[in-house]
Amino acid sequence: MAFLFVTLLRGSHPLMESWFWLLLPIAALGGWLVAARSAGKAGSCADSMLGSEYIKGLNYLLNEQQDKAIDVFIRMLEVNSDTVETYLALGNLFRKRGEVDRAIRIHQNLVARTNLSNEQRTDALLELGQDYMKAGLFDRAEGLFRELIESNVHLSSVLPLLLDIYQQEKDWGNAIAIAEQMGFVGEQSARAVIAQFYCELAENARARVKIDEALRLLDKASEYNPHCARASLIRGQIARQKGDYQAALTAYEQVVGRDIELLPEILDDMEECHAALNSTHAMIPYLQKSISQYAGISPVLALAGIISREQGDQQAADYIAGELGKRPSVRGLARFIDLNLSGCSGSARDNLLILKNMTDQLLENKPVYKCNDCGFTGKTLHWQCPGCKHWNSIKPIHGVEGE
Numbered sequence: 001m002a003f004l005f006v007t008l009l010r011g012s013h014p015l016m017e018s019w020f021w022l023l024l025p026i027a028a029l030g031g032w033l034v035a036a037r038s039a040g041k042a043g044s045c046a047d048s049m050l051g052s053e054y055i056k057g058l059n060y061l062l063n064e065q066q067d068k069a070i071d072v073f074i075r076m077l078e079v080n081s082d083t084v085e086t087y088l089a090l091g092n093l094f095r096k097r098g099e100v101d102r103a104i105r106i107h108q109n110l111v112a113r114t115n116l117s118n119e120q121r122t123d124a125l126l127e128l129g130q131d132y133m134k135a136g137l138f139d140r141a142e143g144l145f146r147e148l149i150e151s152n153v154h155l156s157s158v159l160p161l162l163l164d165i166y167q168q169e170k171d172w173g174n175a176i177a178i179a180e181q182m183g184f185v186g187e188q189s190a191r192a193v194i195a196q197f198y199c200e201l202a203e204n205a206r207a208r209v210k211i212d213e214a215l216r217l218l219d220k221a222s223e224y225n226p227h228c229a230r231a232s233l234i235r236g237q238i239a240r241q242k243g244d245y246q247a248a249l250t251a252y253e254q255v256v257g258r259d260i261e262l263l264p265e266i267l268d269d270m271e272e273c274h275a276a277l278n279s280t281h282a283m284i285p286y287l288q289k290s291i292s293q294y295a296g297i298s299p300v301l302a303l304a305g306i307i308s309r310e311q312g313d314q315q316a317a318d319y320i321a322g323e324l325g326k327r328p329s330v331r332g333l334a335r336f337i338d339l340n341l342s343g344c345s346g347s348a349r350d351n352l353l354i355l356k357n358m359t360d361q362l363l364e365n366k367p368v369y370k371c372n373d374c375g376f377t378g379k380t381l382h383w384q385c386p387g388c389k390h391w392n393s394i395k396p397i398h399g400v401e402g403e
């Protein structure tokens with residue numbers, strides 16, 4: 001019977017929502033019956049007291065005083081090995097419904113009991129920790145999860161939860177320590193995720209102008225993931241800032257070698273480095289090679305920029321027109337119009353300006369990046385997807401309105 005109520009309480013069918021307030025007294029009654037049966041013979045006095053309590057709870061429920069009803073029904077659930085499951089499932093259901101305060105009250109009540117087995121107590125602590133997490137009480141949740149880790153129980157549940165807390169708090173040091181105990185973070189290799197944590201620490205060090213520390217942290221990132229493109233990207237940015245343009249170019253080429261989807265991120269910086277080294281010409285073969293390997297429009301536009309500066313706008317416009325047939329792109333069209341505007345006047349120019357206005361409107365508010373895992377879109381490159389929390393899953397959007 002207890003199993004039936006636990007199953008009902010754990011159900012996630014939509015009908016559960018409408019039947020929830022009916023199931024609560026049924027579960028309470030079921031829990032009490034189980035307890036009474038396990039006690040062997042419940043005295044008539046106790047029976048009558050519980051009966052009046054039950055009526056009181058129902059009355060509260062009918063008068064929409066749910067909190068008081070819950071208190072009554074919880075009191076009825078005598079905690080023993082048969083009813084702990086009912087308690088846990090009830091609290092779990094409240095948490096799933098977003099009623100975290102009620103879940104916390106139920107699980108706290110359970111944890112406070114002294115007659116629980118070790119296993120029951122750790123089950124309750126795990127639930128209570130998740131209640132605290134959902135309520136945003138990260139310090140309390142962390143304390144409970146740490147206690148469970150020290151007891152070496154529920155590790156497969158607790159480690160991801162604790163890691164989630166540290167990631168939300170951007171406590172990368174602790175996140176690394178926890179991820180090191182995991183083989184995978186979700187479906188991603190823990191070592192690749194740890195490399196991202198080191199990159200976060202390196203970004204922080206760079207922001208504090210602690211460049212040596214940042215470089216040491218990037219070495220750690222590469223140690224955990226030798227193919228970490230982000231570590232190379234940050235190395236390139238540091239080298240460029242220091243004026244070591246050749247080292248920056250080497251790092252940027254490494255970025256693309258590791259993840260060609262990051263090509264649009266480094267092209268402007270590469271151009272800047274080549275300009276500083278007076279070697280812009282050397283970028284042309286690199287761009288031509290990139291265009292043959294990468295389907296997006298960014299390297300085409302970068303090459304068009306060089307052609308425009310060296311041979312004039314018309315040559316650059318002709319080049320883009322040829323490429324647009326192979327890779328249709330609103331961004332490419334907008335640049336093509338720009339290049340044609342300089343040589344136009346009168347009504348032809350006015351017509352081009354109308355077209356330019358249209359392409360600008362098409363591109364305005366269009367997301368540039370999309371998460372390959374959950375479909376989250378935005379205009380900023382997030383290393384951790386704000387939607388699904390996966391790392392390195394956000395890439396440029398390809399297609400006519402994108403890359």
Ligand SMILES: [Zn+2]
Pocket residue numbers: 371372373374375376385386387388389390393
């Ligand atoms: Zn995502």
